[in-house]
Amino acid sequence: MPTAPPLPPRGSVSPRSPGSPGEVRPAGPVARFAGFTARHAGAVVVAAVTLTALLAVPFLTSGSEEIASQEPAGAVFDARDALDERFGGDVIAWNLVMEANDGQILDRDGLLALRERIETLQGDPVVGPTLLERTDPVTGQRAIGVQTIGDAIDGTLRQAGLGGLDGADDAAVATVAGQIIDERGPGALGVSVQATRDEDSGWWTSPALVITVLADTAAIDGAIDADGDTDVLAVEAAARAVEAVLDGGDDLDAFGIILDQNLTAGEQGEAAGPYIGFTVLTAIVLVGVAFSSYWTLAVVGAGLIALLVWLEGISNLIGLADDQILATIVPIAMIAFGVDYAFHAVGRYREERAAQHDHQRDDHERALARGLAGVTPALLLALGTGAFAFLANAISGIQSITQFGIAAAIALTAAYLVLGIVVPVAVALIERHVEDRPVPGGRVLGVGAGLAAAATAMAAVLFVVFLDPAIGLGLLAAYLVVFLLVPALLIGRRAPVDVGSSVAFTASKVATGRSDDRHAGMREPEPAPPTDGRIAAAIGRAVSVVAARRIIVLPLAAVLTGIAAVSAVQVPTAFDVEDFFTSDSGFVVGIEKVEEHIGDQGGEPADVYISTDLDDPAAVAAVTDFVAEVAALDTDLLARSSDGSVAIDAEALTVLAGTSSLSPLEASQLLAPADDDGYEAIRFELGLVGTRAQENVEATRDLLDPMVADLQETLEQRHPGSQAVLTGGPIIRQASLDAVSDSLQTSIPIAVLLCLLIAWGVMRSLRYAVVSLVPILLVIAWLYGFMNVAGFSVNLVTGTIGAISVGVGIAYAIHFTMRYRQELRTALSRMEALHAAAVGTGLALVGSTVSSVAGFAILAFAPMPLFANYGLLTAIMIVLALLSSLLVLPGLLLLVSQEPVGPEEPGATDLQGEPVGAMQ
Secondary structure, eight states, X not given: OOOOOOOOOTTOOOOOOTTOTTOOOOOSHHHHHHHHHHHTHHHHHXXXXXXXXXXXXXXXXXXXXXXXXXXXXXXXXHHHHHHHHHSOTTEEEEEEEEEETTSOOSSHHHHHHHHHHHHHHHHOTTTGGGBOEEEOTTTOOEEESBOOHXXXXXXXXXXXXXXXXXXXXXXXHHHHHHHHHHHHOTTTTTBOTTOEEOTTTOOEEOSEEEEEEEEEGGGSTTOBOTTSOBOHHHHHHHHHHHHHHHTOSSSEEEEESSOOHHHHHHHHHHHHHHHXXXXXXXXXXXXXXXXXXXXXXXXXXXXXXXXXXXHHHHHHHTTOOBOHIIIIIHHHHHHXXXXXXXXXXXXXXXXXXXXXXXXXXXXXXXXXXXXXXXXXXXHHHHHHHHHHHHHGGGGOSSHHHHHHHHHHHHHHHHHIIIIIIIHHHXXXXXXXXXXXXXXXTHHHHHHHHHHHHHHHHHHHHHHHHTSOHHHHHHHHHHHIIIIIIHHHHHHHTSOOOSOOOOOOOHHHHHHHOOOOGGGOXXXXXXXXXXXXXHHHHHHHHHHHHHHHTHHHXXXXXXXHHHHHHHHHTTOOBOOOGGGTSOTTSHHHHHHHHHHHHTHHHHOEEEEEEEESOTTSHHHHHHHHHHHHHHHTOOOSSBOBOTTSSBOEEOHHHHHHHTOOOOOHHHHTTTEEEOSSSSEEEEEEEEEESOTTXXXXXXXXXXXXXXXXXXXXXXXXXXXXXXXXEEESHHHHHHHHHHHHHHHHHHHHHHHHHHHHHHHHHHHTOHHHHHHHHHHHHHHHHHHHHHHHHHTOOBOTTTHHHHHHHHHHHHHHHHHHHHHHHHHHTTOSSHHHHHHHHIXXXXXXXXXXXXXXXXXXXXXXXXXXXXXHHHHHHHHHHHHHHHHIIIIIHHHHHHHHSOOOSSOOOOOOBOTTSSBTTOOO
């Protein structure tokens, strides 16, 4: 076997025929970096493994206990926090809908069944001791934990000498029930809006009642942690226990109302885990199929696991707070970027291998150096623009979105280092070690080992992200040994055969369709001639044909983008629980029962928080006038009492007047005491109707905010520093959605501008920077236009898709633009350069797209809508990025570039792939 020529010295170039693959040979820092990396491949891999091990320490030990806020700053949030802090934190109230299976709960049998369920709850050894005694504000009757219309009916029947519910007949019960409901109103008693009244008899028929269970937070096991703070999960678990006890009979069904949001989120996140795992599995397998290489599959799998360790380890080191987006959405998004880096870096290395003809052992080193030198400028530019696009989100006033931007930039950088450098280096190192070593069992062993490696990588990712990070790290260590180190050592010890095999790029293999079964499996197939290949050629032809018809294509794309942009600006910002949880979950079913049985008479609770000197009669009078003004409003946006007035809970005013029968504990839910005697804060609760439609919440705020502002102004005139704020669940949600929308409207333009400036500075050409930016704008317009047509809304999760689309769109465009400019140096014409770029980079873009889209398409079938919508929209976004880069960008490149004078002799080039001192 002849001796291979030595590698060229630093700063030199290798002569190649004009227009051949990998023509560019940078001679500056990029070439030195590539040559150094190739010469020290083993050290690079060892350093990566060592750094992964070091980052595993903060990954396992330095996680933040702080939960990232998904809310901006503002008065409504401060008021909500003040309510939580100052008003009876020792008491928790759970609302439930009790629904009769026979459609009537207000008859004797229904009320007795309800009482039985409540008595069981009061006697339950776990739940019973946590219940609080409560007082009916009208009758003064007291009960343990729960008080219903059944108690009032029973008391009235006993006073009439009818023996209560146990002794009275059905007619007596129905008559008394009708009298009480007529007197106090169905809404005040929790009677369903589906209830009907017989005008002749005055009897009511109701399918359900809404009840409230009061509990002592401190009495709930585990509800108060060592720091004295409330453990939300423990409280939600207790709420589920209450619901389970009340749901224990055959006659009645119990449905909790917003009892277990965090538990439901955790459970549904775990249910989505297998789908996320299959997303990873699919991406890894398709990488192996695309490159027809077990080793590439195995190394990419290890790289993706290590990437997650790097992300979490660095995030913990810099103190990022715990967050669902950081823990799940960012890692999933980085799969797409990681696979993209791997396709371009490994693909360029293998393209260089396919272009060589001497097939000597150190060809791997030379091909790696040339491949890294050729692809690094585009990868670095894609990294820089993408990272700054994500960092543009750091200006958001929402901690969760700010962290998303920071974490995504970290992950993108880690993806470049791990998948863009370490992975191709490791692939080249292994292939050099094991080349020409046939494997007994051949193809079957290779396929089986590849599937086993991909499945293990999937399991490791699931453990790292969702289940147990320590086990995930153990799986990573085992993976490196079982699927990389041991097979490489075993195969490398076999005697070489006299076959001058080499690793060919996917396009070459597909073009010839040849495969040598003697060397199938873990060892790579026979080299193919350095032709475009059928798939690559098809991509090249398609791109060239479309670009040649740019006079038609570009105006058509502009028209379609204009239409999409008009639709995109109409995408609503909304929060609907069915966008996050499955429709059959107890959480969503409970909300549906609210709409069915409470409807307009109850609505979703909101609060008016007032802080002032309540010892001042004038201040109390102003507050009283405000309550009367709200009660007199003529609106369908607020829940109404039986007398037709707006239902605003004014029981706190009776406490101030000294006429209330509430206990001190119950009064603490409505009034906050001052440091000395008296009270300094008061709350009023009212119900907002139709809050699943955000326009209703906006209209309610438009109605109430001026009234609340007037009250604050009046109070401040007497007591500076007084506050009056409308707050509560629906108001908080609307303010958060407004902040998300404002953040998108600010961060995306900033991200686009940063990408333009960076691309301009690196390419040293404004026109190339501008045309490379066009795919970003197209993807954003097309994606949000689709979201509007398909009925999606912008929320905290789908809002991140916009930032990711900027990163993906600019990366795809930069890879194509940089490759086109490189090919333009040696091509005879612009079309020849365009075709060559499409054959090389276009194939890598298509391969990356297929791998990522297939994985995210699987995620779209996850049971949790949050992940399903994210997977679907991400898959669509990646396809749009590919289409804009291969169908629109090439035509624009032809418009802004000039025909080359003729092929130049290869010479020293800079980071932009341009001859030193040249500028286009």
